[in-house]
Amino acid sequence: MLILNPDVEKYVQGLSEVEDSIILEMEEYAQSRDFPIIGRQGGRLLYLITAVKKPRLVVELGSGFGYSGYWFAKALTDGKVVLIDYQEKNIKKAQEFFQKGNLTDRAEFRVGDAVQIGQEYRNIDILFLDLEKVRYLEAVKKLEKNLSDDGLIIADNVLFQGKVISQPENKKAKLLDQFNRYMSEHYFSVILPVRDGILLAVRKT
Amino acid sequence: MLILNPDVEKYVQGLSEVEDSIILEMEEYAQSRDFPIIGRQGGRLLYLITAVKKPRLVVELGSGFGYSGYWFAKALTDGKVVLIDYQEKNIKKAQEFFQKGNLTDRAEFRVGDAVQIGQEYRNIDILFLDLEKVRYLEAVKKLEKNLSDDGLIIADNVLFQGKVISQPENKKAKLLDQFNRYMSEHYFSVILPVRDGILLAVRKT
Numbered sequence: 132m133l134i135l136n137p138d139v140e141k142y143v144q145g146l147s148e149v150e151d152s153i154i155l156e157m158e159e160y161a162q163s164r165d166f167p168i169i170g171r172q173g174g175r176l177l178y179l180i181t182a183v184k185k186p187r188l189v190v191e192l193g194s195g196f197g198y199s200g201y202w203f204a205k206a207l208t209d210g211k212v213v214l215i216d217y218q219e220k221n222i223k224k225a226q227e228f229f230q231k232g233n234l235t236d237r238a239e240f241r242v243g244d245a246v247q248i249g250q251e252y253r254n255i256d257i258l259f260l261d262l263e264k265v266r267y268l269e270a271v272k273k274l275e276k277n278l279s280d281d282g283l284i285i286a287d288n289v290l291f292q293g294k295v296i297s298q299p300e301n302k303k304a305k306l307l308d309q310f311n312r313y314m315s316e317h318y319f320s321v322i323l324p325v326r327d328g329i330l331l332a333v334r335k336t
Numbered sequence: 337m338l339i340l341n342p343d344v345e346k347y348v349q350g351l352s353e354v355e356d357s358i359i360l361e362m363e364e365y366a367q368s369r370d371f372p373i374i375g376r377q378g379g380r381l382l383y384l385i386t387a388v389k390k391p392r393l394v395v396e397l398g399s400g401f402g403y404s405g406y407w408f409a410k411a412l413t414d415g416k417v418v419l420i421d422y423q424e425k426n427i428k429k430a431q432e433f434f435q436k437g438n439l440t441d442r443a444e445f446r447v448g449d450a451v452q453i454g455q456e457y458r459n460i461d462i463l464f465l466d467l468e469k470v471r472y473l474e475a476v477k478k479l480e481k482n483l484s485d486d487g488l489i490i491a492d493n494v495l496f497q498g499k500v501i502s503q504p505e506n507k508k509a510k511l512l513d514q515f516n517r518y519m520s521e522h523y524f525s526v527i528l529p530v531r532d533g534i535l536l537a538v539r540k541t
């Protein structure tokens with residue numbers, strides 16, 4: 132199921148040149164391995180939101196080899212981003228890219244269960260969800276108490292290639308739909324049709 | 337030209353209930369008069385960005401009867417939004433809605449040329465462009481010096497029903513495309529495929 136008109140995607144992509152060669156290298160790394168990443172537009176959105184919010188602590192659940200984390204780190208003026216992934220080889224690769232980009236001083240690298248490790252952190256200004264899709268709801272329920280008062284939650288893949296709509300019985304799609312409904316009920320949330328669907332949410336006031 | 341899959345739009349809309357009856361009234365007012373507004377998703381995005389950024393001064397160029405301004409005002413914790421429109425009857429209608437919603441203390445209402453009036457303000461934290469499409473580039477060039485250091489520019493309709501892609505020779509589409517290119521070159525900008533295209537931009541660092 133096509134979420135966005137491909138011509139629109141192409142137009143927007145054409146206006147999104149990147150000067151940082153490490154970003155390009157990471158995109159090539161992802162493409163050659165079919166490793167799912169948030170994509171150029173998603174990464175740019177993370178950068179912009181970070182530049183606007185100026186968070187001191189960003190915690191990522193499910194960092195892969197660090198593509199999204201790299202965009203967060205680039206935009207930080209203060210503070211750090213914590214990258215967590217259960218695969219050591221992903222985190223090692225992330226560290227390599229961060230070293231090349233001179234961003235290691237803004238990052239912390241952790242290997243293990245993201246939901247468990249994430250709970251060690253308090254006053255999270257941005258919580259980024261990109262772990263196994265079946266765990267989104269569990270993750271937000273376990274970690275919402277660790278958010279700062281004006282904390283922001285960002286979740287990737289919330290439209291799941293459109294399957295939350297076209298295949299509502301698909302197990303992952305069903306759980307993501309439940310997550311989206313929970314977020315809509317308990318937070319002020321917005322789903323942006325950027326690539327695979329990115330949700331942004333703040334506390335209701 | 338369809339920008340977004342209508343099923344996705346419907347799904348997202350279903351997760352975007354609004355409790356404020358004034359918003360609903362404004363949406364009905366727009367619909368019954370075919371008055372172009374940024375729409376529910378766009379309005380919610382403005383609210384979320386405002387909640388994240390906590391601006392003290394929002395200046396709108398082209399406020400219509402106040403739909404976008406109302407979303408900005410709802411999200412403000414401090415400061416104000418300046419609504420500017422060249423039609424007195426639009427601004428009067430906006431004032432009515434703001435009164436009903438108890439938001440007049442967070443707003444200033446101005447009638448006249450938006451680009452000219454906008455220049456009276458300094459340290460603009462969010463500059464919102466929704467005036468005549470042929471004037472976007474002129475507006476940003478004349479007003480960029482009035483932005484605060486970490487000011488954010490938000491522009492509606494930057495995809496112009498997809499015509500920036502499908503009808504590049506259309507006069508308005510051409511000028512919007514030039515605006516998009518200017519923003520991509522001089523700012524860090526992101527185009528979100530929300531309804532008619534919403535651009536967010538901050539200064540490059």
